[in-house]
Amino acid sequence: MINSNLLINNKNWQRLVRSWNSGKLPHALLFHGPEGVGKEGHALELAALLNCIAATENGSCGSCPSCKKTKSFQNGNVKLILPLPRGKIKSSDDSSEKAFSESSLKEYLELLKQKEADPYFPIRLKGANTILINSIRDLKHDLSLSSVNNEWRIILILQAEKLCIPSPEAAHSLLKVLEEPPEKTLFILTSSQPGAILDTIHSRCQNLYFPPISAQILQERFIQSGVDTVQATIIAQISGGNVRLSQKLIEKATDLMEKLFLLLNAFFSSDPSIWNKCIDTTARLKTKDISQMEQLFRCAVLFFRDLLYYSATNSDNEIIFKNQMGKIDKLTKSYPEADWHSCIQHIENTQNYISRNGYLPLQIICMILDIQKSLRGEIYEPFCLNDWTPV
Ligand SMILES: [Zn+2]
Incomplete structure (x- = not known):
């Protein structure tokens, strides 16, 4: 060949x-x-x-x-x-x-x-x-x-x-x-x-x-080439079987993780300045390239999928964000009544509304409020940037 x-x-x-x-x-x-x-x-x-x-x-x-x-x-x-x-x-x-x-x-x-x-x-x-x-x-x-x-x-x-x-x-x-x-x-x-x-x-x-490449094959390929396992898994999951896109995303993985940290922080914070940062970041992505905004939302869905899985099984076998086990454990214990499935739906619905040209700041604020309602508890401490950027 x-x-x-x-x-x-x-x-x-x-x-x-x-x-x-x-x-x-x-x-x-x-x-x-x-x-x-x-x-x-x-x-x-x-x-x-x-x-x-x-x-x-x-x-x-x-x-x-x-x-x-x-x-x-x-x-x-x-x-x-x-x-x-x-x-x-x-x-x-x-x-x-x-x-x-x-x-x-x-x-x-x-x-x-x-x-x-x-x-x-x-x-x-x-x-x-x-x-x-x-x-x-x-x-x-x-x-x-x-x-x-x-x-x-x-x-x-x-x-x-x-x-x-x-x-x-x-x-x-x-x-x-x-x-x-x-x-x-x-x-x-x-x-x-x-x-x-x-x-x-x-x-x-x-x-x-020629069908999309399976996430598992993409993930193995990245891990073999020395990419961090968590990043390899996330990128393989959000690139929709597109090798070219997955390569681009790997190059910008650290940047993507930083933006994800901002988004998640807003979900678990009552501070409007954090919400505004999240709105600014999402708006910039949407203007530049809407697919990047969609990839960010898909990452957030993966994180909530981990929360849903961990709260149901208490096992870390299938967890994607293995480097965030401490946070995942703490969040599921802090919000024992949370409806993680609804949180995922709020994120996916918001992504759809924005992609169809809904008014972005309003959609983001509604998403944050809806998620906080689904948490059914006091709002948790903010995330810390160091948790999210690989060493
Ligand atoms: Zn030949």
């Missing part, structure tokens, strides 16, 4: 390898599924396998000249099609090379290098909103010539929904060649929005679904 850091979907991969080994690989595949699950990585692995000179029954060797060239995007038989900026393109007859200015070409090469190191890295060029019809015309021209060394030609179409968005002209242009491709040519389309792809494209491709 060319990428040792790709988490292989065994079911899909074995199916592809079996088809290849038995000479029954379809001429067009569509890998679809949510973002960050390795669709493009698997497409590159398959591209490498087809021309590998020392392939095993499980995949490419990863080290022959063809594999190396495929991995570094220098294989003339592996053609990459993806959304490009318009650049100096004036008409549909212009070469797609005109899409690149000197700076965007530099940007593109830099993105390819990052993709080479990390199969989950997205190649997104600035101002690239669609797959240009010019790219498809150039592709058709290339396909009319013979391949290098008479090897397999693999056409990777990334973000394939952009063939159809905003207009389907590139998709229409692709249809004919997709239907009757030249010999020894494989199309692999990848998309996280397959619903936006024309039915006529779908019907010419064999569809393969």
Whole structure:
């Protein structure tokens, strides 16, 4: 295999390898599924396998000249099609090379290098909103010539929904060649929005679904690479099976924990200045990137899930915030009548209201008051920052 850091979907991969080994690989595949699950990585692995000179029954060797060239995007038989900026393109007859200015070409090469190191890295060029019809015309021209060394030609179409968005002209242009491709040519389309792809494209491709990566696999991967167990568990739980997102969250884990500490402090405090800090932090996150606010709320839900679990079982087996056992023990004893399940619902409802554009300060204050009502007891001492930042 060319990428040792790709988490292989065994079911899909074995199916592809079996088809290849038995000479029954379809001429067009569509890998679809949510973002960050390795669709493009698997497409590159398959591209490498087809021309590998020392392939095993499980995949490419990863080290022959063809594999190396495929991995570094220098294989003339592996053609990459993806959304490009318009650049100096004036008409549909212009070469797609005109899409690149000197700076965007530099940007593109830099993105390819990052993709080479990390199969989950997205190649997104600035101002690239669609797959240009010019790219498809150039592709058709290339396909009319013979391949290098008479090897397999693999056409990777990334973000394939952009063939159809905003207009389907590139998709229409692709249809004919997709239907009757030249010999020894494989199309692999990848998309996280397959619903936006024309039915006529779908019907010419064999569809393969790539599901989210399980939280357990993500967690093990982080722990193996030396990430603190508690952080690894939390991030694995809140990243929704998206490897790319989980990597980003790990980089900012300390920051996330600090914000979580602020939020939890507000739940267990009657001090309005602490509430205001919590409102400010949440509002800033919402303005910057609402998904970050949602991740913070999901962390808070995990903490209350621990409180619920511990109050019911008095065991720390399944506790996620193991580094907060002292607090968890104290809180469950201080609020023996608390309805932890309702607390979780208050947090989830508030997240939904805010995501649907509810008035944030009011929603946060209502959430804090609702949670405090569900605690059914005197408000507890505030948390201390040192408890929440890893040493
Ligand atoms: Zn090889």
